[in-house]
C-alpha cells in the first residue's frame with residue numbers, strides 16, 4: 001500500500017468518528033460526544049504527527065508546487081492543534097465546546113479533502129510507487145511507536161469482521177473497499 005492510500009484510510013476512519021459525533025450531538029448524548037471527541041483528538045494527533053515527521057518532510061522536496069501545498073498543510077495542522085488544545089480546556093457539552101468541535105470538524109474535513117484532491121495526486125505524479133510503499137512502512141512504524149493501531153494488529157480479522165467493524169464505525173466508502181483498504185481503515189474494535 002502506498003503512503004497516500006494509508007493516509008486516506010486514516011482520513012476515512014476519522015470521518016467515521018465525525019459522523020458518529022454528529023449523531024451523538026443530535027441525540028444530545030454528551031457522554032458519547034465526549035468519548036468520540038477524545039478518540040478524534042487522539043487520531044488527529046497521531047495522523048498529523050506522522051504526516052509532518054515523515055510524509056510532508058519527504059514530499060515537500062519534490063518541487064515548488066509540493067512545497068507550497070505542504071506549507072499550506074502545515075498551517076492547517078497548526079489550526080487543528082490550537083482548536084484541540086482549546087477544546088480540551090472546556091467542559092464537554094457546553095456551548096463553546098460544541099462550537100469548537102464543530103469548527104474543528106469543518107476544518108479537518110476541508111483539510112483532508114484538499115490533501116486527497118490536490119496534494120496526494122501531486123505526490124503520486126512526482127514519486128515512484130516503490131518510494132510511496134517504503135514511506136507507508138515508515139508511517140506504520142511511527143504509528144506503532146506512538147501506540148496507535150497498525151495494519152499488522154488487524155491481519156487476523158476476516159473480511160466479514162472488517163465489514164462489520166467498518167459498518168459500526170460508519171466508515172464512508174466502505175461498500176467499495178477491498179480487504180487491504182478495510183484493513184488500513186478500520187479501528188481494531
Ligand SMILES: [Fe+2]
Pocket residue numbers: 048051073077111115
Ligand atoms: Fe494533513
Ligand SMILES: [Fe+2]
Pocket residue numbers: 007011047051112115
Ligand atoms: Fe491527512
